[in-house]
Amino acid sequence: IRTGIGCLLVVSGTQFYFYADLYVILPVIYSVICAVGLTGNTAVIYVILKAPKMKTVTNMFILNLAIADDLFTLVLPINIAEHLLHYWPFGEVLCKVILSIDHYNIFSSIYFLTVMSIDRYLVVLATVRSKRMPYRTYRAAKIISFCVWVLVILIVMPFTVFAGVYVNPNDGRKSCVLSFPIPESLWFKASRIYTLIMGFAIPVSTICILYTMMLYKLRNMRLNSNAKALDKAKKKVTIMVFIVLAVCLFCWTPFHLSTIVALTTDLKTTPLLIGISYFITSLSYANSCLNPFLYAFLDDSFRKAFKKMLECRPA
Incomplete structure (x- = not known):
């Protein structure tokens, strides 16, 4: 049973479904996602690390989000090779690495977005109460990011x-799979429930609660005070985080709904079901290459820093 984002179907027995169209189209789609995602996320990492003005708390979390997406796109060619060869030729160790990174991609994005949502809530709360946040530092963001990675690894x-x-x-035929003990079907269901709860239900519920509370506090402040809830810069960052989160949920919700x-x-394997499955997989893959474009459109400081990096300076 392969249960990463690489495959949503369970193929039983010795029956394999092979379609020429999918054999050609999927590697093309995956290759585009890989090229765009690797280029875009590498650019994000480079800009945040090199531009002094980009070293902010929010950008630290964005940096780690880009690293997680880059890590996934780096190994995507191996998934493409497996699809084209129709078997696994890369050995046991690489199998564990690839399946682990498949699952890192499921959990890391939503957990870093959860941390970003918590940070936005604290910023809004402090602004509403006209308080400073001395503990909200770039160093603290580094420590929190490290803790998130440890949590995801566990x-x-x-x-x-x-x-x-x-x-x-x-x-x-060799396949890179999750080999569960007997009874396999019970372990498979347990793994899907585990992924659904840890990778979707808990973090998304947390995010929804935070944004509901955030909007409630901003609404009350507009009603009870003439002061603005957030200045222009803080508003832009909050909107950017919200849109990045919305895109992430758009790409990942079908995957988790397929788990349910x-x-x-007990659906039978049909051409339509296989097509839907691969569409959902491609949609979840695509999330790894969309974030850099969102930063470019929504973050003026990122766009300016990137343009500055591309300038050709005379010797």
Whole structure:
């Protein structure tokens, strides 16, 4: 059973479904996502690390978000190769690495966005109360980012343990899969529920509560005070975080909804179901290359810093 974002279907027995159109189209789509995502996220990392004015708390979290997306796009060519070869030729160790990174991509984006949402809530709360935040520093953001990575690694650890190369006894075909103990179906359902709760239900519920409270406090302030809730710069950052979050949820919600469908129904494998499955997979992949464009459109400081980096200065 392969349960990363690489595959949403369970293929039972020795039956494999192969479609020429998908064989050609999917590598093209994945290659575009890889090229765009690797270029865009590398540019984000470069700008934030090199431009002095970009060293802010929010940008520290954006930096780690870009690193997580870059890590995934770096290994995407291996997923493309597996799709084209129709078997796994890369060995046990790389199988564990690839499946782990598949799952890092599921958890890291939403957890860093949760941290960014908490940060936005604290900023709004401090602004409403006209208080300063001496503890909100670039160094503190580094420590929090490190803690998020540790948390994600711990969450993904069970998948790393169960990842391995399975050899089909009938035709000798090797596959990189999650090899669960008996009863496999029960372990498979448990893994999907675990991913749904830890990778979607908990962080998304937290984010929704935070933004609801944030909007409530801003609304009350507009009603009870003539002062502006946020200055122009803070408003822009808050809007940017909200839009990045909305795009992330748009790309990932179908994946997690498919988990609910897989757990509650017994759908037969049909061409339509396979097409929907690969569309959902491609949509979740696409999230790794969209964020840099959002920063470029929504963040003036990022756009200016990037242009400055591209300037050709005379010797």
